[in-house]
Amino acid sequence: MRKPVVLVSADVKPIEGFDWHAAISSYLDALVHGADAMPVLLPALGPALDLDSLLDRVDGVLLTGSRSNVHPSLYGGDAHERNGPFDTRRDATTLPLIRRALARHLPLFAICRGLQELNVALGGTLVSEVQDIDGRRDHRAPESDSMDERFALAHHVDIVPGGRLAAVLGDARVEVNSLHRQAIGALAPGLTIEAQAEDSTIEAVSVDAHPGFALATQWHPEYWVGSDSASARLFAAFGEAARAQMTATARSAA
């Protein structure tokens, strides 16, 4: 049976003297094994891309995390190098992609940097170096060469009762990993908070005008999708939404 196809954001990475367009395998593996969907990488080619030609052919969009930060010039922030590293080609690709995908009501799942891109794409802002803000915890990954240690569950988040995330995870507390220096500052118009950390950091949002799955998490459910129940439920729900999109598209084409 045909499986839904999900467009996955890519970073631009210098490797062996060339620019590569790349995504971490855990996101791709989570789509295949957690969402039963087929990932297709979207190169960060910015305005060279005809996004409608791509979005006509997919059933969902996944925005991955990245160590790079959304360029501060896109939300009136301090564009100093200390707020880097940056990936302006990714920014130039994902921000218009988000707006076009939402306009089409395509299922959208945004993770970490992806949540930050969603907030900026819709007119919100970010704060940098969250750990230096009074009253905030350190949300950065632990110093370690072990990815399991870097992505270890680090703190709990409180899910907003009755919200769209609660519909997937239930309205309790979930333990999440934490690998970020930035966070949502001013929430964009049209976004609703779905979960917060104890220090009030926004940890998940949904898109008000979207009729289906349009969720973003500051944490990384892709990493433990094979062993963590909340992670698995998120990717299963996203896969179900992409499958429904695929079916609806096929019906309208018939």
Ligand SMILES: N[C@@H](CCC(=O)NCCCC(=O)O)C(=O)O
């Ligand atoms: N750069 C942003 C977003 C953080 C993010 O997406 N982290 C994923 C990469 C994790 C890692 O390998 O360190 C921020 O810092 O807020």
